[in-house]
Amino acid sequence: MAETRTTCPYCGVGCGVLASPDGTVRGDPDHPANRGRLCSKGTALGETLDQPGRLLHPEVDGKRASWDLALDAVAEGFRKALAEHGPQGTALYVSGQLLTEDYYAANKLAKGFLGTGNIDSNSRLCMASAVAGHRRAFGEDLVPGLYEDLELADLVVLVGSNLAWCHPILHQRLQAARLARPGMRLVVIDPRRTASCEGADLHLPIAPGRDVALFNTLFRHLHAQGFRSDAPGLTEALAKADGETGLDAALLATFLDWFTTTPRTVTLFSQGANQSSAGTDKANAIINCHLLTGRIGEPGAGPFSITGQPNAMGGREVGALANTLAGHLDWSSPAEATALRDYWRAPNLAAGPGLKAIDLFHAVGAGRIGALWVMATNPAVSLPDAARIRDSLRRTPCLVASDCTRESDTMDLARIRLPALGWGEKSGTVTNSERVISRQRAFRPAPDEARPDWWAIAGVAARLGWGDAFAWTSAAAIFREHATLTGLARPAPRAFDLSGLADLTDAEYAAMAPTRWPVARRGQQGGRLTPATRFVPTAYRSPANPTGAAYPLALLTGRLRDQWHTMTRTGPVPRLMAHTPEPTAAVHPEDAPGFPDGNLTRIESPWGSATLRLRHEPGMARGTVFVPMHWTARFAPAARINASVNPAVDPISGQPELKHTPIRLVPALMAWHGFLLARRSLGAGLAGWTALIPAGPDLFRHELAGTEPPAEAFARLRALVEEPDAAWVLLEDPAAGLHRAALLRDGRLFACLFLAPNPAALPPRDWLLSLFPEPAIGSAARRALLGGAPADGPTPSPTICVCHGIAASVICASIARGANTLALVGEATRAGTGCGSCRPEIAALLAKTPVPEPA
C-alpha cells in the first residue's frame, strides 16, 4: 500500500512517519529528527485512528447543524460580543496541536480583524517561559542549536526534562551517542529520579523551583573560574545571581566542575524549568551560563529548549500567543506593526498584547469575554485551578469548540461544536524543536463533515465581512502568505525568515522536504544560530505559594510515557493505557507515613482536591508529590489534578506554576475498593472513585472505590452487566466485605467484579483480563476465576515492553539467567527492541535484579 510521508502529532521532537491509509505506520528513515525510529506512542498511532467519539458534524446548542448554520452561529456570537464588549470581548484559545496554517489563520482573525490580542495557546502551559527567556536574551524567540548537538556534546545537562518519557526518540539518540562515546556525560537535574536518570552520570535532586539558584551558583562559579564576556548586562546579572541550591555539596561540586571544564555542553530544558513562577528566569539563568562560557550555537554546545507539542514552534512562529504579533514581528517596533497592518490590509490590527491564558480565562469568568473559540485543546481539564476554569467556560455566552473528538470535557461545555480534521486527514506544516519545518500530510479522506480549522476560520471571517483577507483555497496558499510575512520590514536582525519559501508552488509545497529555518533564499537550509545575546539578571525567587504546616508537600504535575495531554487520543488505546493504567500520585515513602502504597489518597490544596492511587517511590525528592496531568472526566473524574494546582504564573511569561503547588495528603475514606472487568465501557461514573481503563478490543477495566455498603455496591454493579442466559459464579463474604463475581455464558467470560475492604485484598487483574478473549475457559480456570489467579500459576506481572508485550517477570527471569545488558535482554526476550521507549525501565530492572556471577 502506498505510504504517505508525514509527521508525528505528539511531542516536539517532530519525527517523520510513513503512514498507510490502513493505519500502518513506521518511522521515516529519511527524516532528520528520527531516522526511522518511533517511540511507543508513535508506534501505536495506527490504533488512534477510527476512534469512537469522533465529532463528525457541526452541532449548535446540542443539535446537529449544517456547516452554514454553525458558522453563522459562530459569526453571530462574535458579532454580538464585539458589539457588547468591543474587540477585547472576543478571544481564541488555540493549541500546539494545530498546524501552522490553521494557527496562522486563527492569529490573523484575532489580531488582524477582530482587533484583539486575545489569542493565546496552550503553549502558554508549555513553552511560554522559554519564549520569554529567548526574547530577553536573544531579542527573538529562537533555539540556537540542533538535535545533533546532543550527540556532539561531551556533557548533556537535562533540566526539568524527563527526556526518556517525554521525548523518547531524542533520548534514544542521546543514549546511542553515549554508547558510541562512553566518555560523554549525562547530568539530570530533577526533583524526581525519573526514567531519564537511568544510566546518568549524575542526578541532582533539586527542590522544585530552585533551578535559578543552581544556575546562579554555576554562573558565579564560572565567573570565579575566570570566564568573561563582553555581552551586555554581565555586571548586573552577576550581582543578582543569588540563591541556595539546597543540594548535597559534593554533588553540586561535581556538577560545577563538569560544566566548567566541558566546552561542549548542552543544557536541555523543558517543562520542569518552564512551568514555574520563575520559569523565564530559569531559561535566562541557563542562557547566562552558556553566554558567559561562549557556548551558544556552537557544535555540541548551547542552551536547548525542547518543546512539548508537535507544533508549539509553529504557533510561536505565526505569533499565536497573546504577547507576540506574527512572524516574529513585534509591536515594540512600530515599523513592523505597520508593515503587518499594510500586508494584511487590517486597519483594526490589535494595538498591543492581549490576555495570556490564565488572565484570559479569568476575564471569561468575570463576564468580560462574550465569545471564545477553543481549538484542539481541552482547557476544562488542562489549566490550573481547573474547577474555576470549567465554571468560566460554562458561563461563556458563546463558547465555540473545534476538535476532532466529541469526547472531551471542554466539548461538553461548548455551545457550538465544529468537527475538525484529525491527524492523517489534515494537511499543512509543523515545526519541531530544532526549527525544522515538516509537512503533515493527509493519507485518509476527511470523515463526514470534518473540515480543516483554517477553512472554518475563513468561513467565520467571511461572515463577519473580511472574506477577501481569508480567501485561501489551500493550506499552501496560507503557507506562502505566512512565509512572505516573515520577510516584512527587513532589513532587521530577526533570524526567523521563510522568505525563501514564499513562492513555493502548490506542487513544491506538497513535496516539501523537512526544512530548517532561517530560509532567506530558495534552497537554503538553516543551521545553528548565534544571536547577539545579553545577560539577564535572574535574582532567585522561591515558588509563589510556599509549602507550610497546613500544606507541607509540593505537588508537581507532568507527563507519562504513553499518554498524551488529556488522553483524547491515547486514552482509548489499550496498549498505551497498559503502561500506567491508573492515575497515581508518587511520593517518597517517608513523606507518607500512614499512607500505604496502593491505597487511594486524597490530595488537597487551597484550590481543590483530587483522589489518586498512592505509589511509594524512593526516587522522589523528599517533600514532593508527582501526579500525571492526563486524567479527565472521561477516564477518572476524581483524579483531575489540575483542580488542585495553583494558578500562580510567571510574571513575564504568564506560564502557570504547574511544578509547585502546596498540598497535603488526606486518607480517602472508602467503604470498599474493587474492579469491574467488562466487555463494554460502563463509563467513569460507576462509583465514588472510578478509573476507566480500556484494556483490549471490547474489554474495559474499571477501577472503583465507594462509600456505600459493599453489598449494595456489589448488587448495583452486577445489575449493570447482566447478560441474557449468562450465569454468575459468586464468592461472598459479607462479614469481611469480600464480594467477587464472574459472569459467564457457555464458558465465555463476560464480566468480573471484585470488591474488598482495601486495595491490597484484590488480586492482580492481568490474568482475569487474559481470559476474556478465550472462546471458552476451561474448568480449572473457571474454578480459579474468583481467586484471580490460576491455582499454582505465577502471579502476573506488569507489561514493560508495550511493542512486544513483554512482562517484567520475563525480563527479570532473563536477567537472572545472565542477560546483564539491555542488548542481551533484548536478544533474550525482544523487550526494548521495538520503539525502545521502555529501555530506561529495563535498565532500572537490570539495576535492581541480581545477576548471577559467571560460573
Add this chain to the structure above:
Amino acid sequence: MRILVIGAGPAGTRCAVRLAERLPEARVTLAGAEAALPYDRVALSKLLTGDATIESLITHPLPMLRRLGIHYRPATPIAALDRAAGEAVTTRGERLPYDRLVLATGSTAIRLPLPGATLPGTVLYRDMDDVRAMLRAARTGGRAVVIGGGLLGLEAAVGLAARGMRVTVVHAVGWPMERQLDPAAGALLTTRLGTRGIRFAMPASTTAIEGEDRARAVLLADGTRLPAELVVMAVGIRPNIALAREAGLPVARAITVDDAMRTADPAIFAIGECAEHAGRCIGLVAPALEQAEVAARAIAGEAAAWAPRADATALKVSGTAVWSAGDIADAEAECITLRDEAEERYRRLLLRDGRLIGAVLYGDTTDAGFYLDLITTRRSVAGFRSALALGPAFVREAA
C-alpha cells in the same frame, strides 16, 4: 465371659466382631430382631434404585460369623432385661445370660400420628421389609408421595422415581435436607431432582392420609390433595430405648453413656443411635462404628474413650456429592458462600472468631478433608480468608 450384643445393625455387628477378635475366650452372642443376616442399611437406597441386590447388601455372611466365633441369633427380638440376674429375655421368653451387655438397638422410623397413617400403602423407610414393600408398590407405577425431605426421604424419592413412579416430596421446611444443607444448596438440589421428575411441596405439612381400604391421597394443611398409590414416611427416627428404660437405666433422648460408652450399669454398654453421649445422639454410621470400637476395647479392659469428631456427612444424592461438617445452622456465624450455579457447585463456610466452625459443600466435595481439618483443629483462617472458599490449592499461607 459371656457377652451379649443386642442389635445386628452396623454398630452392633462391628462391636461383636471386635469383641470376638479381642477376647477369643469369650462367648459372643449377636441378637438381631430382623430375620436377616447383618446387612448394610446405608445401602438400602441402592436396593430401591436397583443398583444392588439383597445378597450384595449382606456384610457378614453366616460362615464369616461362625469363623469369628460369633453366635448369631437372627429374628430374636429382646423383650426385657433382668439386670439383677444378668439376663436378657427374648419375646419368646428365652433367657440369654450375659456378663457384659451391649445395647445396639438403633432406632425406629417415626410414623406420624395422622389419620390414615396405618392404612395399607403407607410405608416407613427403615429396613429391608420397608424396601420390599416399596418395590412391590412401584411395580405397578403410579404416583407416590414421600413425606419428609431429609436424606432418607430423598433417597426414597429418587429410588421410586427411578422405578417409574411420579414422586412428590412433602417437606416441612422450605428446602430439603435442612440439617446438612443451607437454603441455597437445598435449592440447587431441588432443581437437580426436578430434572429427574421429582416434585416438591415445601414448606408444607401433612394433615391426613386419605383412603378407605388403603392409602389413596395425602392431604396437606393448605388443602392440597396429592393423589398417591404409595405413601412413604421418612420424617425421622426415634432411638429404641424402651428396653433400657424399663430396665431402670438412665435415659434422656437416648441411653446415656460415658466416654467408654458405658451406661450407669457398669456391665451394660450402649452404642450407635440408641446411645446418648454428653447430651448428643448420633445418626450416622461412621461415629456409630467408632463407638462400637470403643465399647469393644472397654469391655476388653483397655482404656478407651469416644470423642465426638466434627460431624461430617458425606452423601451422594442422585449422583450429586454433598458434604457438610460442623455447625452449619449457627445464625450468628459469619458466612462465606461460593456458588457456580451453572456448574452446580456450591460452598458455604461458617466462621466464628476467624475460625471455621462449619462447612457445606455441594457438587464438588474434593476439598472436604481440608475443611474438616480446619474445623477440627480450630486453626485461624484469618490469613487466607479470601481464598478459603476456593480450596487448599488457592491458599498461600504466610510462612
